[in-house]
Amino acid sequence: MTTAILRSPVVILLSAVTSVQASPGAEALVETRLPDGWRWTDEAVEYDRDSIYEYLDGGAMFYLSYSLESLVVRTCGGPEGVPVTVEVYAFAPGGDSHGVFLNETRGERPTGPWDDAVYGAGLLKAREGRFIVRAQSGRRGDALKEALNAVASALCVKLSSDDPPPRLLADARACVDPGEVVEDTERFFHTQDSLSSYYYLGADNVLGLSADTDCVLVHLRPGDGDARAIVLVAKYPERRLAEAAAQRLAALWGGLPTGDVAHVAQRDGGRWWGMAHGSDARLGVVLEADTRGAAERSLAILKAIAERAEGDGDDDRQ
Amino acid sequence: MTGSEQHDGRMNRRSFLARSTAGALGAAMGARARAQGQVRSRVVVARDEQAVSGDQVDADRVAAMLSKAMAALFGKPASDAWKGLFTVEDTVGIKSTVMMNPVHPELLFAIHAALTEHVGIEDARVRVWDRNRGGVGRAELATMPRSLSYHDDYIVDMVHESTALINCPSLKRHWLAGIGGAVKNWCGAVRGINPMDNGEAVFKFHGDSCAQMGMLNALPPIRERCRLIVIDALTPCHGPGPQVNPADLWAYGGLIVSTDPVAADVVGAQILEAKLEEINGRPTPLTPPTRHLQVADAEYGLGCSDAAAIEVVRV
Numbered sequence: 001m002t003t004a005i006l007r008s009p010v011v012i013l014l015s016a017v018t019s020v021q022a023s024p025g026a027e028a029l030v031e032t033r034l035p036d037g038w039r040w041t042d043e044a045v046e047y048d049r050d051s052i053y054e055y056l057d058g059g060a061m062f063y064l065s066y067s068l069e070s071l072v073v074r075t076c077g078g079p080e081g082v083p084v085t086v087e088v089y090a091f092a093p094g095g096d097s098h099g100v101f102l103n104e105t106r107g108e109r110p111t112g113p114w115d116d117a118v119y120g121a122g123l124l125k126a127r128e129g130r131f132i133v134r135a136q137s138g139r140r141g142d143a144l145k146e147a148l149n150a151v152a153s154a155l156c157v158k159l160s161s162d163d164p165p166p167r168l169l170a171d172a173r174a175c176v177d178p179g180e181v182v183e184d185t186e187r188f189f190h191t192q193d194s195l196s197s198y199y200y201l202g203a204d205n206v207l208g209l210s211a212d213t214d215c216v217l218v219h220l221r222p223g224d225g226d227a228r229a230i231v232l233v234a235k236y237p238e239r240r241l242a243e244a245a246a247q248r249l250a251a252l253w254g255g256l257p258t259g260d261v262a263h264v265a266q267r268d269g270g271r272w273w274g275m276a277h278g279s280d281a282r283l284g285v286v287l288e289a290d291t292r293g294a295a296e297r298s299l300a301i302l303k304a305i306a307e308r309a310e311g312d313g314d315d316d317r318q
Numbered sequence: 319m320t321g322s323e324q325h326d327g328r329m330n331r332r333s334f335l336a337r338s339t340a341g342a343l344g345a346a347m348g349a350r351a352r353a354q355g356q357v358r359s360r361v362v363v364a365r366d367e368q369a370v371s372g373d374q375v376d377a378d379r380v381a382a383m384l385s386k387a388m389a390a391l392f393g394k395p396a397s398d399a400w401k402g403l404f405t406v407e408d409t410v411g412i413k414s415t416v417m418m419n420p421v422h423p424e425l426l427f428a429i430h431a432a433l434t435e436h437v438g439i440e441d442a443r444v445r446v447w448d449r450n451r452g453g454v455g456r457a458e459l460a461t462m463p464r465s466l467s468y469h470d471d472y473i474v475d476m477v478h479e480s481t482a483l484i485n486c487p488s489l490k491r492h493w494l495a496g497i498g499g500a501v502k503n504w505c506g507a508v509r510g511i512n513p514m515d516n517g518e519a520v521f522k523f524h525g526d527s528c529a530q531m532g533m534l535n536a537l538p539p540i541r542e543r544c545r546l547i548v549i550d551a552l553t554p555c556h557g558p559g560p561q562v563n564p565a566d567l568w569a570y571g572g573l574i575v576s577t578d579p580v581a582a583d584v585v586g587a588q589i590l591e592a593k594l595e596e597i598n599g600r601p602t603p604l605t606p607p608t609r610h611l612q613v614a615d616a617e618y619g620l621g622c623s624d625a626a627a628i629e630v631v632r633v
Contacts, residue, residue, distance in 0.1 A: 056417075056560065056561070057418075057506075057512075058418070058494060058495075058498075058505065058560065059418065059493070059560030059561050061494060061524070061560075062493055062559070062560035063560075103558065104557060104563060107565055120563065120564070120565030121563070121565035121567075122564050123563055123564055123565065136564070138564075139373070193494060193524075196494075196527050196606040197494065197558060197559075197606055198605060200605050200606045200607055203526040203527075203529070203609070
């Protein structure tokens with residue numbers, strides 16, 4: 001369903017939803033039947049890419065760095081009058097909902113009719129297909145957690161959809177032993193702003209990131225020891241862009257042969273780094289590792305991720 | 319403001335650069351002070367862990383913390399400190415924060431009480447606002463029922479109607495700027511920072527982790543009128559954002575008080591980084607780094623970004 005492009009947020013009335021175009025998020029927040037004892041206490045308000053600033057201000061740019069189509073917000077109340085704010089974010093198919101969900105995943109991982117969810121301190125965040133549902137209350141406790149779970153479940157059933165992870169993320173997961181991943185450090189994103197929020201390379205966009213690049217960043221404990229590494233894999237629209245990014249990074253941190261696990265180098269401060277890319281448009285970077293061994297193990301993982309794409313039609317979807 | 323600017327009420331980057339001359343002089347003076355080993359700025363961190371319990375904030379304890387902080391900052395009894403900073407004729411605008419870890423109303427009430435009781439300012443001359451919502455007098459501090467408008471220079475009218483300002487943000491990480499604190503708080507005093515405002519942003523600071531954020535604090539009506547910074551660190555947020563995850567709030571029970579917005583933010587960043595190190599078990603610098611604090615110091619002369627040149631007083 002097409003999302004109308006709006007200059008200001010729109011209050012969605014039931015009659016409007018049933019008679020004219022409405023986003024799936026708006027439909028869900030109007031038509032979903034809440035658990036017993038709960039009722040909607042206001043009208044749904046929809047924001048698009050232009051008007052989302054009115055709701056999130058500075059935070060809007062995070063969502064705009066992904067393929068956000070719409071955000072719909074509505075409040076409901078329970079038997080004890082506890083207000084719960086419910087937000088439904090809709091993204092274009094292609095896996096961006098995975099990136100938004102992965103931005104912060106620390107907390108309990110409840111089961112329910114969603115693809116993934118995390119709960120903590122009165123906030124339930126769930127990903128269902130290309131949608132993110134956030135249900136939040138200022139209060140806490142087991143009863144409220146159950147209520148949030150019930151509200152989010154009803155919405156996710158209504159929003160039921162399928163949106164597999166982006167190909168790059170799926171390949172990274174296939175090549176990394178989950179036991180080597182530091183908790184809550186796996187990220188998927190596109191832009192320099194997002195990279196800077198996870199790992200600061202500098203003022204310049206050295207890696208040439210844009211809305212057209214896919215990136216996976218993860219903290220690893222490669223091998224048996226406690227040594228850590230932070231690694232990044234970026235997929236560019238064209239191989240020449242990956243090569244140019246590799247050259248800029250090598251110039252910034254010191255010349256380094258690429259694509260060979262035997263070649264890692266020490267940066268100022270003693271941390272190790274390295275780069276690898278195969279014959280496609282993927283570039284893997286060990287941004288920093290505590291030890292040479294951790295850097296070499298990480299570089300081998302990056303090469304494996306790059307090689308998965310070769311001759312395999314590196315399309316966007318898994 | 320130049321004649322042409324007065325005519326159309328707008329500012330451009332050139333006029334900002336022209337005005338930054340004063341800031342550069344200030345920065346140079348700061349560099350000399352550093353070279354002589356002088357402390358450039360004092361920041362008071364007041365703590366009372368009992369001020370916050372669960373979702374409850376103890377208003378009396380917050381007021382007591384604020385009083386202790388003012389006394390420590392100015393080296394005199396709190397009532398004298400307030401009287402030395404404001405006069406009974408002042409109209410005081412408090413720039414609060416309502417989005418993403420809002421400022422606790424108990425702190426706003428404590429500031430209001432100090433202004434009315436110690437200085438003698440009339441209730442209706444103490445105002446609070448964030449973005450285009452504001453309140454006048456104690457009864458409206460928490461609710462901010464009034465809709466505000468913006469002057470031709472893109473600054474909210476509340477600034478122009480005030481003779482003195484108090485910068486009162488909350489402490490949090492910010493996914494674009496590293497820290498949301500005093501320097502960033504002025505985003506809620508202007509329009510024209512986002513593309514939605516008139517189609518294109520007037521204040522272009524988002525590049526390089528919002529490095530030029532200080533341009534807002536450097537706007538003359540703000541810079542010249544802001545006399546005090548009170549950062550609400552009762553329940554700071556250490557999470558990455560962009561939205562606040564309540565699981566990332568912790569009961570620090572603190573206030574950060576200074577007349578230097580940059581130094582106050584430097585100390586706030588140290589508090590956030592200490593918490594992140596405690597959580598992660600290893601040093602965890604803020605990402606992105608707080609570039610805008612160094613630029614606010616070096617280019618705009620707004621305050622001290624050198625931690626070694628900041629005197630931190632803990633009470």
